Amino acid sequence: MNNKELYNKLIDLDYFKEPLPKTMSIIGMTLSAIGILFSSLHFWPFAESKKWQMFCLPNIVVFIWITILVCYFTYRKGKWKHPSLLPHISVLAYLTLNILSIAFANDTERAINFTAKLTLMLIGGYTLFNAAISGKVTLRLIYILACSAVSLSVFYCFLERFILGNTTFGFFDNPYKYGTYIGILVPLAVSYLFFRPQRLGWLFASLLMILAILTCGTLGGIAAIISGTIVLAIIIRGWLPRTIILLNLVIAIGLIVILSNNSSTAALLNDTKLLESDNINLKQRYIEWQAEINLLEERTVPGTAAGSINDYRSSYYYRLPKLNTLKSFDQNGWTATGAETGFLGLVCFCWIISHYFRLSYKQLIITRKNGYSLDYKYASISFISLISVLIANLFSSIHYNGILIVFVLILVLISKNNIFDKGLYENYTNL
Secondary structure (H helix, E strand, O other): OOHHHHHHHHHHOOOOOOOOOHHHHHHHHHHHHHHHHHHOOOOOOOOOOHHHHHOOHHHHHHHHHHHHHHHHHHHOOOOOOOHHHOOOHHHHHHHHHHHHHHHHOOOHHHHHHHHHHHHHHHHHHHHHHHHHOOOHHHHHHHHHHHHHHHHHHHHHHHHHHHHOOOOOEOOEOOHHHHHHHHHHHHHHHHHHHHOOOOHHHHHHHHHHHHHHHHHOOOHHHHHHHHHHHHHHHHHOOOHHHHHHHHHHHHHHHHHHHHOOOOHHHHHHHHHOOOEOOOOOOEOHHHHHHHHHHHHHHHOOOOOOOOOOHHHOHHHHOOOOOOOOOOOOOOOOHHHHHHHHHHHHHHHHHHHHHHHHHHHHHHHHHHHHHOOOOHHHHHHHHHHHHHHHHHHHHHHOOOOOOOOHHHHHHHHHHHHHHHHHOHHHHHOHHHO
16 A cells, blocks of 8 residues: 555545544543643542542543533534544553453452543543643643743742742642652643744743752652653754753752752652662562562462452562551552552553553654654654653553543544644654
8 A cells, every 4th residue: 555545545434534523622621731731639639538539520520521522423424433432442452451350359349449530541542632632832831831831849849848838749648649740740840831933932941940840859759750751852853952951960960969968859869779678678669579470470360359469468478578668659660560450450551651652653753754843743752751751651540530630641642643744644654
């Protein structure tokens, strides 16, 4: 099949047509704006309420969207003709294995709740963001909303920890959730601002990057931010933005060293150590990772069931010491996925990542070949954000309620970049 035939086939498949009427896209954009902005609040101010964690505003807007979408396709004439709204088949395969894993759960209610929240975002959230982004204008608006949300989180956290002297991490109740959230979105925001020609935006991006690293209380968040910004420095054009980006990293790390005796940076410095405070025992984080690997080895097929790793993990330390210093969500998202859904579940999750990584990388290469255009900017931002996701998931988990929304957003941004750039398809077979 030549390029022209491929392009015409894609046109016939409605890839470049709006999947929904304008009214539905406006509704999707409105709900997306609410969901993205309020994701910065996490579960604040009701973090201790289990009910609120399920019915927080981002989850509610996705549920409202699903209801509207079902009503639309139920009462409209014709059949469902827009499969492009749905995620890649790897996502559906992964969700299927999560549902099947419920049969192995000790606590069925917990497994069902976890799977319901996972499905809500991976299907409902995906279709919501997908419908909201109906062109380059709405795509740009989504980036602006994401930048606004993470900026709110970072600046409020800085206010609390460095000015008011509080120990909480802004709207987040612990450093691991906060670190995962900003670890993914700060590189996205910094990349978006540095790809714009306005120098004032560069200044804001520099401030955001430095404050994010200062306020982050976990190694995972720092690693994700640094990884994403280093990739940005590699692929962005011009020695000036590259120099500024790398200089920002040096300044942020220097400030952490200078403020090493400050209680506001104590959590971060403690989390970056490989050993416990006794300087003898390995840090509990890595002991937990080994326990998850042990669990995956023994329960290779069934796993523990979705969201049920805590029901089994205590039996898989073997001779490793249980030091009781582990904080909430301080685990490896990759090994936790394997432990909960078995080897097949881990394979399907890696399939999701590999599919969108391949798609994002091809966007980056093709748009770079075609010149450093607006499409190259969006392809670069999505690629950088996905790199940050991969690193953040090593030190925490992107699966959990309140964090999953930003992961889904990155997948949709990669997908929509691919759809809107027709030239991408025209050159696809040249790779």
